[in-house]
Amino acid sequence: GEDVEQSLFLSVREGDSSVINCTYTDSSSTYLYWYKQEPGAGLQLLTYIFSNMDMKQDQRLTVLLNKKDKHLSLRIADTQTGDSAIYFCAERGYGGSQGNLIFGKGTKLSVKP
Amino acid sequence: ETGVTQTPRHLVMGMTNKKSLKCEQHLGHNAMYWYKQSAKKPLELMFVYSLEERVENNSVPSRFSPECPNSSHLFLHLHTLQPEDSALYLCASSQAPAGGAGTNEKLFFGSGTQLSVL
Numbered sequence: 001g002e003d004v005e006q007s008l009f010l011s012v013r014e015g016d017s018s019v020i021n022c023t024y025t026d027s028s029s030t031y032l033y034w035y036k037q038e039p040g041a042g043l044q045l046l047t048y049i050f051s052n053m054d055m056k057q058d059q060r061l062t063v064l065l066n067k068k069d070k071h072l073s074l075r076i077a078d079t080q081t082g083d084s085a086i087y088f089c090a091e092r093g094y095g096g097s098q099g100n101l102i103f104g105k106g107t108k109l110s111v112k113p
Numbered sequence: 114e115t116g117v118t119q120t121p122r123h124l125v126m127g128m129t130n131k132k133s134l135k136c137e138q139h140l141g142h143n144a145m146y147w148y149k150q151s152a153k154k155p156l157e158l159m160f161v162y163s164l165e166e167r168v169e170n171n172s173v174p175s176r177f178s179p180e181c182p183n184s185s186h187l188f189l190h191l192h193t194l195q196p197e198d199s200a201l202y203l204c205a206s207s208q209a210p211a212g213g214a215g216t217n218e219k220l221f222f223g224s225g226t227q228l229s230v231l
Contacts, residue, residue, distance in 0.1 A: 004155070031217050042115065042203050042222030043156075050217070088156070092218060100169065101220070103156040 006089055006104035013112050018076040020107045022089030025070065031092040032065060033101065034074045038085045046074075046087075076109075084111045116140040119204050119223035126194065127231050134189040134226045136204030142221070144209040145187040147179060150201040150225070162187060163209050194230045201225045 003025045012018045024032070030051050035043040049056045049063045049072075056063045062075040072091075076083055086108050090101040117138045126132050138145060147159040161169035162181040176198075178190040187204055205220040 033219075035222075040224065042117070042119075042205075042224045043220070044115065044222070045219050048217065048219070090156075100158050100161070100171075101156075101218070105153065105155050 004089055004091055004102050004104040006087075006107045008105065009108050009110070011110045011112065012079050014079060014081055016079055018074075018079045018083070018109055018111075020074045020076075020087050020089075020109065022072040022074075022104055023070055024072065024089070024091045024102070026091055026102065027070065029070075029091040032063075032072050033090040033092070034061075034063065035088040035090060035103075036085045037088065037106065043088060079109075079111050081111045081113060084109055115221045115223065117204060117206055117221050117223035119202075119226050121226055122224065123227045123229075125229045125231065126191070128194060128196075130194075131190070131192040133191065134202055134204075134228075136187040136189075136223055138185055138187075138204075138206040138221070140206055140208075140221060142206040142208045143184055144207050145181060145184070146205045146207075146220070147177075147187070147189050148203040148205060148222075150203055152200075156203070160189075191228075194228075196230050199228055199230045201227050 005023045033048040034046045036046050037043045047058050049065050054065050060077045064073045086106040088106045089104040120135045144163045149157045159173045160179040165181050176193050180188040203225045204223040207220050
């Protein structure tokens with residue numbers, strides 16, 4: 001079946017760049033998403049990329065998509081302590097029904113001052 | 114605030130209790146969802162309502178019963194739950210795109226109800 005894999009933890013120093021990686025298996029993926037979950041909160045959509053793009057930049061966030069390798073990454077420039085959260089990668093397959101995004105288990109980002 | 118409000122934030126219940134989770138969205142969306150978030154597992158889609166009709170039920174046990182009285186409100190009725198049902202239950206909404214399968218779908222999540230079943 002479809003699967004999305006992420007490493008579970010990442011620790012960086014404040015001011016450094018963070019790179020969170022994700023791999024997926026569904027070659028029919030049309031859209032890929034990054035969601036952020038802060039403690040005690042629900043998931044918040046950060047950004048998304050359409051599968052015919054290989055890069056998308058939005059302020060401090062850069063999304064890179066390697067469709068051949070089914071690899072997605074999220075780079076956060078100048079990481080701040082407020083960026084500490086769990087980051088979820090999700091993909092929307094062409095065969096997927098409404099709302100049925102396939103999520104990874106999430107990467108917990110810890111930012112040290 | 115995401116425009117999706119869930120109550121209660123925390124719930125502790127025994128296995129013989131009956132309780133309900135409530136979700137309300139103020140975004141004018143036409144689709145609402147229940148997700149289950151368990152520790153060390155990916156988010157699981159439980160139920161999908163589009164235009165107030167259930168369109169998907171991902172083999173969820175009958176002890177979970179959803180209700181969608183209108184496009185702004187969604188309930189999850191719980192009865193005779195098991196300890197393994199303890200999890201964070203998240204509600205989400207979206208404006209279902211007209212294009213159908215494979216189209217961009219931005220979900221807006223509530224803060225969730227942390228459920229503990231004793």
